[in-house]
Amino acid sequence: MSEHIVPLVMCGGAGTRLWPASREGRPKQFLPLFGSRSTFQDTLRRVSDPALFERPIVITNAAYRFMVLEQLAEIGLEADILLEPARRDSGPAIVAGAVFAQTRDSDAVVLALAADHVVRDTDAFLSACREGLAAANAGRIVTFGVRPERAATEYGYISPGAVIAGEVRAVTTFVEKPDPRTAAAYVEAGYLWNSGNFMFRAAMLLDEYRNVDPESVRTVSDAVAHAGRDLGFVTLDPDAFAKAQAISIDYAVMEKTAHAAVVPVDCGWSDVGSWRAVWELSDKDSEGNAAQGAAVFEDSRNCNISTDKALVALEGVDDLVVVATQDAVLVSRQKDANGLKRLVAKLKAVAPQVTEEHLRVHRPWGAYQSIDRGERHQVKHITVKAGERLSLQKHHHRSEHWIVVRGAARVTIDDLIKTVHENESIYIPIGAIHRLENPGKIPLELIEVQTGSYLGEDDIIRIEDDYQRG
Structure with missing residues (x-):
């Protein structure tokens, strides 16, 4: 029996329901929608009390790995970060998290959470987690059913059954998103919103998953067993993981298991699934x-x-x-x-570009933003974090001119290494092997002017890279 909970935070999705703020390159879980922190950061802070929670596991993908690391550092937390080589929906992601949790503790109880949800009453949420922990230890796969504030049509519903213990109820049935009339009938009948967050003993969840799809559990387990380590990230084996069936945990397990239970909760929850939801949650x-x-x-x-x-x-x-x-x-x-x-x-x-990337593009070393672009030129504003550096690289089709506007830059051009200060500039010819580094204690900012016949981001030939990018 476990006295602690392993948070498993899933943040590999790239929804566009909050476009144009949320895009493929920086989706809503990483945006500060309600203050200075993102919903991902708030989710991690909610499950950071060591009296109840173990070190968290975050499952994401390679595109977001450095955003995850940066946002964890901003709130002073650490996590084991698993990288999915491909999106396979929540079922395989949760299986991977459960298998990895068992490598730390064979009796682990896991709390699977979406990174993009809002909870306004943390105390009520933690109380529900304690109820869920007891039920999970007793062999239940627990979901959290939110008491409806209105007859919502954007959520699935849960019909609670007999009392198991305390606030925990058996699940009579899960139902899909209803039309307005049916939603009103569900609310009247005491149904709960399905929050899509779950708690379970890792062993129990894997056993129930094996009952319906043993091959996916085997292949995901192989992906964890043969995972690599890259800059501290756990990289799931791509060949094994790709063999898992893409399916949600609801369809794979929750709607089939006889061990489902629900904890009713009133914690100010929202999945922030629309701009209307943002408005409802805002002052x-x-x-x-x-x-x-x-x-x-x-x-x-x-x-x-x-x-x-x-x-x-x-x-x-x-x-x-x-x-x-x-x-x-x-x-x-x-x-x-x-x-x-x-x-x-x-x-x-x-x-498609306006659904994929913002003008400000984040990189592990900092960020850049395109200011102006023509047929043969592009102007960027580049920010490099203190102590970071770009890859050692060259370009076949463009030259660059860098003007430092804040901080100091250490610049490598072939055999030359030079420090460039504020209001100074330096020229990088086509084909020159070069690198930009911030040796200082404050962010480095510069203006880059590119000229050439081709200005695409794929004209970067990396020779050395601290972040091991291709």
Whole structure:
């Protein structure tokens, strides 16, 4: 019997339900939607009390690994980070986490959590975790059912059955997302929202999964057993992991097992699945308007503005969401989440770049942002974190000119190593082997001017790289 819980935080998804803020390159779990921290960071902080929780496991993919590491460091926490070589849905991800947890403790109890959910009442959440721990130790696979605040159509529901112990109930049935009339009937009948978070003994979950798909459990176990270690990350074996069936944990186990239990909870939970959900969770003025960034409202009600830099002003409108990033603006009805899904699908066909990357692109050493681009030139603003450096590299098709605007840069160009200070510049010819490094204690900022016949990011030939990128 375990007295502690191993948090398993799943943050490999790349949803676009909060486009244009959330994109493939930096999805919503890494965004500071409600203050200075991301939902990923808040999720980790919620399960950081060593009196109840063990060292967490984070499962993500290679594209997000350095974002995970950076955001963990910002909140002073550490975790074992597992890298999925391909997205196979929540079923194989949770199996991988459970198998890895057993390498640390054969009796491990695991709490599988989505990284992009909000919980406003941490004490209520922790109380539910303690209830769930007792049930998991008794052989139950526990889900957390949220007491409905309204007849929501965007969530699945759970019908709770007989009392098992304390607040824990058996699960009578899981039901899919309903229409409005059915949702109202579910709420009236005492159904609970399915939060999609689970607690279980790792051994029990794996046994139940084997009952329905033994081959996937075997292949994912092999992926963990033959995992590599890369800069401290645990890289699951790609060939073995790819053989697992892509399926959600709900379909794979929860809807089939006879051991499902539910802990009812009222903890201010939301999966933040739409801009309307962001508005519902945000502070509002007397007219129901919410804003993150520079916004002005006149004769407008129940609107939501999120803006990076531009001032957004609304006059004489109701129930709108306006999201302004530096390269895309969304104007939408608050209630039409499906409309945004259709819009993003269309954008992927006609302008895929605005669904994939922001203008500001994050890298393990810092970030860069394209400021201006023409047929034969591009201007970037580059930030390098203190003590970090870019790869030793060269380009076949472009030269570069660097102007330091903050800090000091140590620059390598072939056999030359030179320190470049603020308001100084240096030129890198086409084909020269070069590297940029920040030897200082503050962020290095510079303006890069590229000129040449081809300016794509794939014209980077890496010779040495601290981050072992290809």
